[in-house]
Amino acid sequence: MPKVSQQHRNARRDQILSAARRCFLRDGFHATSMQDLFAEAGLSAGAVYRYFASKDEVILAIAEDNMREVLAMINEVATADPGRSLGEVMAGVLAQVQAKDEADGVGGMAILVWSEALRNPALAARLQLLLAGMHKDFTRLAADHQRAGELPGGAPAEAIARLLVALMAGSILQLTILGPDAVSDVGAAARALWPRPASSRPAAGASPDR
């Protein structure tokens, strides 16, 4: 017989996780002490340890959330592709990442995760999955645009997708270290480098809106 409702438990867990996210974004994983986390969450040590067995478990939960969000964002923009050029699609993804970073610091958290993945095998595996997911979406995107004659066929779509994944990751770094303007530049460059092809099949009526 639980003493509290399941939704109360979920609320507590979210309370801990959102506090942890704030702490981690402020100080990083290792410079955040569990005491910092207790204070930020307004809870005692015992309460937090009732929901997470260790600090690493909190880190993993936060990191997984962040990676899930990034993948969902890319999947959404890259998949729901009307007749837009590759450059427009990439610029759109970048704009969305930038907006989300402003809202919840998704970029800074991504960098923390990259660094932590170097020493944490479980996290490294998840990060590889994330990159594989991005790679898959971008491969489809690249193949589509190759078929439309918008991209050269000289390299496999998989290779071009790797380049696009690198573009995303590097933009997140620049977004976090240099600010949003740098990322706007990347978007502008992408539009210029990969514009709509001059001659191509109509590719279904291009809806001009969003």
Next chain:
Amino acid sequence: MPKVSQQHRNARRDQILSAARRCFLRDGFHATSMQDLFAEAGLSAGAVYRYFASKDEVILAIAEDNMREVLAMINEVATADPGRSLGEVMAGVLAQVQAKDEADGVGGMAILVWSEALRNPALAARLQLLLAGMHKDFTRLAADHQRAGELPGGAPAEAIARLLVALMAGSILQLTILGPDAVSDVGAAARALWPRPASSRPAAGASPDR
């Protein structure tokens, strides 16, 4: 009057720094304790603290070395450009980064630095300088290739350079997390996307080798 020669002091400092690099690459900045560093260097605590006032100072020294090396690498390959296509130049830089990473883990260290720069303002400033340096080199490169008609003129060279910086950073991430094959793909894609233009001024005899 020093008791030991200057080169002995330099040797000791290098001994500490190379031990620190090994420790940091193995465990990260914060999971490496000073005791770990003492053991790896084969020195006492007092000896290390004679050369560096604090752990942060060691971290800063290592990080600066790494950033200097990265910038030198890019500067070398991107500047000494004969008549190669942009794609070939980028693939060349990537290959060099990959080789250097295999030798001394420059990629992993870069990721540690990115993460640390989020909380360390001094390091963040240096990282911004590094990115600015890369951006400068790549801007010149992009402008050259725009002039040659190899790249569209629709975007300023500065914006294209931002994209190339992102490409580099993202490749370093993929190199470290996924391994060298991913980066080879990026190089191949760069060659395909930015080949030598079909018609252009001869641009000095193209050396077929390397």
Next chain:
DNA sequence: AAAAGCAAGACGAATGTTCGTTTTCTGATA
């Protein structure tokens, strides 16, 4: 050339603090 003096490198145990985690106990709820 030999010996004495001395500045500075190196040592490593000890410091107080802070770490992540555990244990104990209380009070509210079903």
Next chain:
DNA sequence: TATCAGAAAACGAACATTCGTCTTGCTTTT
């Protein structure tokens, strides 16, 4: 009343750093 979430205190371990002491080898003096 029986149960358990949560608070609070406490745990040993590990942390970065300091400090008093020894050691070393150059400089000066004879």
